[in-house]
Amino acid sequence: MVCFCPPRYDYFNIAMTDNHPRQHEAKFPAGQRTVAVAFCTDKNMEAPLHVAASSLLRHLDPAYTAHLYFLLTGFSHRDIAQLKSTLALTGRPHQLHILAEPSADIFAALPSLHGSRSTYHRLLLPDLVDESLLLYLDSDIYVNTDIAPLFKLEMGNKPIGFIVDGNVRYALDNAFQTLTGRSLDAPAFNAGVCLFNRAEWLKQNCKQRLLSLGAKFAEHLISHDQSLLNALFADDCFRLDQKFNLKVYPSNVKKDVPADGIYHFVGSPKPWDIGARLILPQARIWYRALKQTSLPFTKRVSWFNLNSWLRFPKIASGYLRALRTK
Numbered sequence: 001m002v003c004f005c006p007p008r009y010d011y012f013n014i015a016m017t018d019n020h021p022r023q024h025e026a027k028f029p030a031g032q033r034t035v036a037v038a039f040c041t042d043k044n045m046e047a048p049l050h051v052a053a054s055s056l057l058r059h060l061d062p063a064y065t066a067h068l069y070f071l072l073t074g075f076s077h078r079d080i081a082q083l084k085s086t087l088a089l090t091g092r093p094h095q096l097h098i099l100a101e102p103s104a105d106i107f108a109a110l111p112s113l114h115g116s117r118s119t120y121h122r123l124l125l126p127d128l129v130d131e132s133l134l135l136y137l138d139s140d141i142y143v144n145t146d147i148a149p150l151f152k153l154e155m156g157n158k159p160i161g162f163i164v165d166g167n168v169r170y171a172l173d174n175a176f177q178t179l180t181g182r183s184l185d186a187p188a189f190n191a192g193v194c195l196f197n198r199a200e201w202l203k204q205n206c207k208q209r210l211l212s213l214g215a216k217f218a219e220h221l222i223s224h225d226q227s228l229l230n231a232l233f234a235d236d237c238f239r240l241d242q243k244f245n246l247k248v249y250p251s252n253v254k255k256d257v258p259a260d261g262i263y264h265f266v267g268s269p270k271p272w273d274i275g276a277r278l279i280l281p282q283a284r285i286w287y288r289a290l291k292q293t294s295l296p297f298t299k300r301v302s303w304f305n306l307n308s309w310l311r312f313p314k315i316a317s318g319y320l321r322a323l324r325t326k
Contacts, residue, residue: 032093035060035151036067036131040121043074044114044307045139047272047300050086050293051286056143057090058292064148066094069129073101073118085294099128110214113224114311120225122194123210126201138192140270142263142286145243150195153238159200160229161238162189163245173227176220180213180231187234191226192264193245195238206232248282250322257282268318274302274309279322 037056041049049070057066068087072080080098087094107120122136133151137143155161168177169184178184201207210228214221221227243261250267257263263285269276271283272290290300302308 033064033148033151034067035064035135035148036069036129036133037135037137037147038069038071038122038125038129039137039139040071040118040125041073041139042116042118043072043079044116046075046079047290047293047295048141048270049139050083050295051289052137052139052141052143053083054086054090054293055141055289056137056147057087057092057094059143059146060092061146061148062092064151066092067097067131068094069097069099069125069134071099071101071118071121071125071128073116073121082294082296082299086292089292089294097129106211107214109218111218111221111224122191123207123225123228126196126198127207129198132198134196134198136194136196137262138264140265141192142265142289144263144285145260147244147262150240150244153195155195155197155200155238157200158236158238159197159204159206160233161195161197161240162191162229162233163193163240163242164189164234164237165242165245166190168230171223171230173220173222173230176217176222176227177231179217179220182231182235188230189234189237190245190247190264190266191229192266193240193262194229195240197238250276250280250318251325253281253325268315269322272302272308273315274312275319279319 039049039053053068060066070083084096087096102121102124104117107117110117110120113119125134125136135147135150164187166188167184168174168182168186168188171177171188174184177186209232213231214228243258245264246258246261247266248257248263250269263282265271269280271277271280271286277283277287298304
């Protein structure tokens with residue numbers, strides 16, 4: 001275990017974990033309350049991950065300590081050291097746990113997302129992390145609210161909670177949803193923010209049910225694990241406050257975005273895409289947060305990233321749509 005002491009705090013704990021998380025003894029003040037948050041992402045989302053995790057800490061109630069769990073694909077030891085440094089710069093108490101990447105065979109039969117299957121890793125989190133409530137967050141977010149209230153919720157027998165704000169009729173994967181027997185008027189959600197109730201998730205064998213459904217309908221999973229999660233849970237999940245997953249589209253103007261919430265950058269381009277900061281009004285807050293990270297200049301600027309250039313022609317139509325709204 002390696003310990004660091006950031007400004008204004010004399011307690012900060014970092015731990016490396018394997019597939020069977022160990023109990024870590026951290027010397028925090030008596031009565032310290034905790035939140036538990038997990039991120040699963042790959043190297044292509046390194047800069048967004050820094051912004052997502054550090055903005056969460058900066059807006060968290062200071063009476064709470066954050067237990068942060070990262071399941072990372074393609075990150076080097078140096079990359080992880082930079083992430084630790086970014087979180088230390090917030091000056092907020094936290095524990096950082098790096099989870100071992102699972103075997104690629106688990107999801108080999110399921111379709112990839114931009115060549116990566118890291119999106120499915122969230123389905124493994126309750127098996128890897130020993131926390132009664134665990135918040136999963138996508139990395140394409142900016143946290144502009146305190147998440148502590150989520151950890152005061154009583155979820156009863158619901159194994160997972162989402163922000164339900166749509167229906168199957170308008171979902172990209174509506175053909176799959178109806179194939180599983182769901183109605184076009186059934187509820188739907190974006191799975192980028194979810195709250196696991198670990199005891200119920202394990203009791204109800206949720207992971208295996210999802211994997212079995214995925215094996216049966218692999219060729220229909222347009223929205224990947226989000227399709228599976230909607231099929232099994234949208235009709236009867238625990239419903240979270242909508243402010244915890246505020247969808248921010250490229251076409252949104254600044255006044256459309258509430259002042260309090262988790263901003264989820266959906267659609268393309270996203271703030272970190274090449275040139276997007278020049279046309280997206282909501283990119284300003286993201287770049288302010290990026291400046292507060294420990295990432296070097298070459299990682300902060302998408303022009304230096306080959307993958308950003310490879311992505312650019314694929315999302316060119318998104319730039320055109322965003323420009324038409326100006």
